[in-house]
Amino acid sequence: xxxxxxxxxxxxxxxxxxxxxxxxxxxxxxxxxxxxxxxxxxxxxxxxxxxxxxxxxxxxxxxxxxxxxxxxxxxxxxxxxxxxxxxxxxxxxxxxxxxxxxxxxxxxxxxxxxxxxxxxxxxxxxxxxxxxxxxxxxxxxxxxxxxxxxxxxxxxxxxxxxxxxxxxxxxxxxxxxxxxxxxxxxxxxxxxxxxxxxxxxxxxxxxxxxxxxxxxxxxxxxxxxxxxxxxxxxxxxxxxxxxxxxxxxxxxxxxxxxxxxxxxxxxxxxxxxxxxxxxxxxxxxxxxxxxxxxxx
Amino acid sequence: xxxxxxxxxxxxxxxxxxxxxxxxxxxxxxxxxxxxxxxxxxxxxxxxxxxxxxxxxxxxxxxxxxxxxxxxxxxxxxxxxxxxxxxxxxxxxxxxxxxxxxxxxxxxxxxxxxxxxxxxxxxxxxxxxxxxxxxxxxxxxxxxxxxxxxxxxxxxxxxxxxxxxxxxxxxxxxxxxxxxxxxxxxxxxxxxxxxxxxxxxxxxxxxxxxxxxxxxxxxxxxxxxxxxxxxxxxxxxxxxxxxxxxxxxxxxxxxxxxxxxxxxxxxxxxxxxxxxxxxxxxxxxxxxxxxxxxxxxxxxxxxxxxxxxxxxxxxxx
Numbered sequence: 001x002x003x004x005x006x007x008x009x010x011x012x013x014x015x016x017x018x019x020x021x022x023x024x025x026x027x028x029x030x031x032x033x034x035x036x037x038x039x040x041x042x043x044x045x046x047x048x049x050x051x052x053x054x055x056x057x058x059x060x061x062x063x064x065x066x067x068x069x070x071x072x073x074x075x076x077x078x079x080x081x082x083x084x085x086x087x088x089x090x091x092x093x094x095x096x097x098x099x100x101x102x103x104x105x106x107x108x109x110x111x112x113x114x115x116x117x118x119x120x121x122x123x124x125x126x127x128x129x130x131x132x133x134x135x136x137x138x139x140x141x142x143x144x145x146x147x148x149x150x151x152x153x154x155x156x157x158x159x160x161x162x163x164x165x166x167x168x169x170x171x172x173x174x175x176x177x178x179x180x181x182x183x184x185x186x187x188x189x190x191x192x193x194x195x196x197x198x199x200x201x202x203x204x205x206x207x208x209x210x211x212x213x214x215x216x217x218x219x220x221x222x223x224x225x226x227x228x229x230x231x232x233x234x235x236x237x238x239x240x241x242x243x244x245x246x247x248x249x250x251x252x253x254x255x256x257x258x259x260x261x262x263x264x265x266x267x268x269x270x271x272x273x274x275x276x277x278x279x280x281x282x283x284x285x286x287x288x289x290x291x292x293x294x295x296x
Numbered sequence: 297x298x299x300x301x302x303x304x305x306x307x308x309x310x311x312x313x314x315x316x317x318x319x320x321x322x323x324x325x326x327x328x329x330x331x332x333x334x335x336x337x338x339x340x341x342x343x344x345x346x347x348x349x350x351x352x353x354x355x356x357x358x359x360x361x362x363x364x365x366x367x368x369x370x371x372x373x374x375x376x377x378x379x380x381x382x383x384x385x386x387x388x389x390x391x392x393x394x395x396x397x398x399x400x401x402x403x404x405x406x407x408x409x410x411x412x413x414x415x416x417x418x419x420x421x422x423x424x425x426x427x428x429x430x431x432x433x434x435x436x437x438x439x440x441x442x443x444x445x446x447x448x449x450x451x452x453x454x455x456x457x458x459x460x461x462x463x464x465x466x467x468x469x470x471x472x473x474x475x476x477x478x479x480x481x482x483x484x485x486x487x488x489x490x491x492x493x494x495x496x497x498x499x500x501x502x503x504x505x506x507x508x509x510x511x512x513x514x515x516x517x518x519x520x521x522x523x524x525x526x527x528x529x530x531x532x533x534x535x536x537x538x539x540x541x542x543x544x545x546x547x548x549x550x551x552x553x554x555x556x557x558x559x560x561x562x563x564x565x566x567x568x569x570x571x572x573x574x575x576x577x578x579x580x581x582x583x584x585x586x587x588x589x590x591x592x593x594x595x596x597x598x599x600x601x602x603x604x605x606x607x608x609x610x611x612x613x
Binding site for chain 2: 130131133134135137138139140141142143145146147148149150151222226229230233234235236249252253256260263264266267270271272274275278279
């Protein structure tokens with residue numbers, strides 16, 4: 001009996017997964033690519049014989065050229081003789097870490113603040129809205145640069161800056177969503193039976209806001225990866241020797257003669273990952289909120 | 297309407313105040329101060345006593361709150377302060393750079409509109425066609441490829457094919473028109489292309505929505521010319537939400553200008569921002585971000601007001 005229900009469940013899961021893939025093939029392809037990139041970053045030490053910091057060959061070895069130990073370097077070496085493929089894998093660790101973690105933190109805090117802002121209204125709302133308004137008008141990269149200029153060019157600072165940025169954006173979205181919920185009957189009913197504010201917020205408003213938060217995170221990851229890449233490319237993000245996809249392109253335009261491959265590959269990694277993440281983000285949005293389908 | 301404008305204008309000062317306050321305290325964290333920047337350099341060994349005296353003269357030893365008050369009073373009169381790194385008043389350093397960035401942005405917007413409107417409209421009209429698929433693929437790619445990398449790749453191709461690289465020393469348009477042309481053309485193209493990727497997608501989905509509306513069906517039923525239905529009835533209504541995007545689009549353009557001015561070595565606001573952040577010149581960073589903020593606030597207000605012109609149904613509460 002139990003076996004049967006279990007196998008039923010499994011086939012149900014498989015068929016719903018299959019339906020998801022059929023409905024959204026682009027999203028499925030996107031998730032596969034994202035998965036591969038993530039695995040590449042996580043298992044970097046097993047995928048490459050080289051170390052990302054040590055000098056393994058002469059400078060500017062061409063792709064498929066030989067390292068000093070005669071092994072083949074897939075994507076050649078950089079201006080210091082370090083293996084580019086290895087650095088891309090390890091760089092992916094930082095880029096993806098920053099890209100995934102900062103929107104999650106930012107949207108989490110932003111969701112709470114957005115709910116609080118909409119639920120309590122009055123002064124809380126006014127203060128929070130002025131605060132978000134004043135930061136929202138500044139273009140993202142400019143505000144990020146200002147933060148890293150002030151607090152330093154480290155992973156922690158870049159991560160916090162990006163989290164702050166996605167927080168500001170999500171407060172506004174969550175607030176307007178919750179303003180719509182606030183008038184709903186089940187919230188009125190909770191008030192009528194005397195539920196505490198905390199109870200209403202955490203048991204009723206938060207669960208109903210989660211789909212919005214998930215979409216914000218899904219869409220935010222790609223943006224965070226590009227933002228980190230831009231910052232680090234300008235030399236205002238995460239500073240070398242830690243490799244990130246962005247800082248590997250820093251100064252690439254001064255080395256066209258010797259290492260054109262150094263200008264090409266990090267960008268391909270960024271673009272493919274971001275494209276895949278965009279596809280996944282769109283799919284998540286479609287699944288979570290069918291009303292938004294096809295928009296923007 | 298007048299009340300709405302007045303209320304929006306009244307909101308500008310508090311928003312600016314908040315922004316300025318956050319920024320002021322943030323840039324205080326920048327290590328080193330004006331005194332050390334000025335006195336360090338050639339002979340690193342500066343007498344600590346001289347340094348202390350200099351700091352007192354500049355008011356850097358006052359409590360933070362006093363410095364904040366002084367900065368606030370100064371900024372309220374429209375004075376953005378003095379940049380010790382550039383040895384110029386902040387505004388004098390910003391002013392000549394505006395033209396470059398504005399040129400870039402205007403060409404970028406023109407290219408974006410010229411590319412995205414027909415692309416969006418026709419891919420909606422011929423939904424599912426080969427054209428539609430090509431437009432959507434290019435637009436997805438355009439959103440994924442970072443502007444700075446596109447810039448680098450274009451430079452790589454240019455340097456290979458015609459041996460051109462952006463000059464290290466800035467020359468004016470009149471001294472070297474060819475260089476200037478390249479340096480403006482490619483960043484504008486990249487800015488325009490990337491914005492077009494976003495806008496065309498929006499235009500397409502709004503067109504699809506509007507085309508299934510009753511009033512469009514009525515327009516067809518009346519036997520109007522296709523042109524009149526598509527441009528006069530459908531497009532006009534589809535573009536309304538697109539205009540909303542133009543507010544934020546300019547923010548994207550400024551971001552794009554920051555990286556592309558760096559790649560193509562164009563002396564605009566973006567490159568100035570990067571230079572001041574690298575130099576960690578607090579007053580310059582503060583002044584720049586505030587100026588950008590004021591510009592953005594006015595721009596977004598104008599966009600909001602333009603709804604009324606475009607859609608008479610819009611009521612401002």
